[in-house]
Amino acid sequence: MVIRIAAVGDVHLDEDVVGRFRPALEELPNHADVLLLAGDLTRHGTEAEARCVAREFGGLGVPVVTVLGNHDYQCDEVPQVVEVLEEAGITVLEGNGTVLDCSGSRLGIAGVKGFGGGFAGRCAADFGEPEMKAFVGASTESADALKAALHSLDCDLLVALTHYSPVPDTLAGEPPEIYAFLGCYQLGQAIDSAPTTLALHGHAHHGTERGTTPGGVRVRNVAHPVIKQAYSVFHLGEHLEPGEVSRMGSLGTRPAWS
């Protein structure tokens, strides 16, 4: 059993970007069973920008599942953005999950935007002014929603999809002073509470690709400026050497560019 997952985050689409991903996306169905988008799909979260996302990532021939990012909230048009994306067949997750049939195996994806708050020893606490409590409350609420979503899915392989990071590992490269705005440990805790196989996130444009949760779940930062390609492809559930990197096409798929 192998499930092939393509993923990218932080594409920040607007008219000026439409079409840039399309050539690589045309080949995507040859290489992946599903495309996961890790939020910040738009620049300002307008309905018009969501239409750009629908044009670019709609009708791919594989299911597309996404969470929103902080940029997608900027213009307070979240309901319209979600509607446009869903009309294009893109599943938008926020505190819920979906199970997809991938060549006979059930892939469960639980998603939430997440929030900041920081990591062990350097995190915000639910104390003091109402503004601080609201900040920490947002992190906790988001992580609780992710936990509930992860536990609600009946599947063979479980993936957590967030915009904010669940671990500090994949933030390496960002100034340490802003880690608390890039993710929170509660998301990691939620991921570790369930039999999660892989956690994908974006948001940290200057971060690094690989990390693990304290519980040993692999975490990948798929922000576009980090992966520097249209999307990354992960093969899950095939028990080869852990972390082994294969040439694209080595499993019977022919690279379309060869």
Place this chain on the structure above:
Amino acid sequence: MTEHRDVDTRRATDAYVSAEIHRLLAEDPEVAEQGITVVRRELGLVLHGEVESAQRRDEILRRVAEHFPELAVTSDIGVVRAQPPTEIEQLP
């Protein structure tokens, strides 16, 4: 945009300028970028980071130059490549 100048020297102070550029780039609706860093070099300020289009890269430099006409600002911002991947990662 307010000007931040050191009272003694009457020169723009780097720390405030860098903070202002950072906020300008995030909050200006024509830019909305949080991933640009500002580095002080001998010849002035250099902007680093990666954006999604050449228009955005050019707009960032234009905006910063417009707001800080007295500063020498150059840009080393790149446009993120969007080619298909050549490798897959195998996970257990």
